[in-house]
Amino acid sequence: APGAQRFIPPRADTIDELRAAATSCQGCELYRDASQTVFGRGGADARVVLVGEQPGDLEDQKGLPFVGPAGRLLRRAVDDAGLDPTGLYLTNAVKHFRFELRGRRRIHQTPDRVHITACRPWLVAEFARLRPEIVVVLGATAAKALLGPAFRVTRQRGELLPWPASAEHPEDFTRVPVDSAGGVADAPPARLLATIHPSAVLRADNQDIAYQGLVADLTIAARALA
Ligand code: URA
Numbered sequence: 001a002p003g004a005q006r007f008i009p010p011r012a013d014t015i016d017e018l019r020a021a022a023t024s025c026q027g028c029e030l031y032r033d034a035s036q037t038v039f040g041r042g043g044a045d046a047r048v049v050l051v052g053e054q055p056g057d058l059e060d061q062k063g064l065p066f067v068g069p070a071g072r073l074l075r076r077a078v079d080d081a082g083l084d085p086t087g088l089y090l091t092n093a094v095k096h097f098r099f100e101l102r103g104r105r106r107i108h109q110t111p112d113r114v115h116i117t118a119c120r121p122w123l124v125a126e127f128a129r130l131r132p133e134i135v136v137v138l139g140a141t142a143a144k145a146l147l148g149p150a151f152r153v154t155r156q157r158g159e160l161l162p163w164p165a166s167a168e169h170p171e172d173f174t175r176v177p178v179d180s181a182g183g184v185a186d187a188p189p190a191r192l193l194a195t196i197h198p199s200a201v202l203r204a205d206n207q208d209i210a211y212q213g214l215v216a217d218l219t220i221a222a223r224a225l226a
């Protein structure tokens with residue numbers, strides 16, 4: 001069957017074990033042209049998980065999420081929102097870079113539903129290990145992965161939503177086994193907040209207003225933690 005699930009070792013108890021296993025994922029076609037899997041990064045005790053779309057060109061080369069221009073903007077916004085950067089885990093809905101070659105340039109292509117669905121087991125596995133208090137969904141692709149295709153970021157951004165927020169994706173990661181002995185977390189359910197993607201800020205006609213909107217949404221997450 002397609003999808004990442006069969007590449008996830010049932011005994012991978014930690015994020016590091018998941019990351020190691022993800023290097024050889026062939027759950028969809030995207031591994032063929034990309035340089036490497038770009039897994040999430042951040043502390044195992046992170047209280048907040050930020051979910052982007054997919055690695056960009058630079059992330060694909062470096063093997064780390066959010067190291068390019070969007071990542072720089074995101075870090076500034078996190079700081080301005082008063083979120084503790086050491087309590088964050090950054091990841092993506094899709095873990096390989098999807099692009100189109102134009103000459104020698106690699107042009108970003110939005111992942112399709114098949115890629116989002118194929119890669120989703122990695123995201124669920126990350127959540128199960130991390131058990132964050134708040135999941136921040138950055139943009140439409142991550143929203144599709146976690147909230148289903150009907151969710152509109154523009155309409156519901158900045159609202160703290162209960163998890164699981166979608167009938168289409170009802171898994172409650174607080175009840176997914178977190179160790180190979182079948183242990184189940186007793187953490188309270190996480191909450192979820194959607195906002196725009198930092199790349200959308202970089203593309204906006206008025207970058208200042210778009211940036212302030214991103215910071216305002218992240219501030220709601222920061223206050224919810226306090
Ligand atoms: N955009 C994303 O969504 N993720 C990254 O890691 C970089 C840019």
Ligand code: SF4
Pocket residue numbers: 003004022025026027028029030031037094095096115118119120122
């Ligand atoms: Fe596996 Fe996700 Fe990469 Fe597809 S995009 S090969 S599912 S890690």
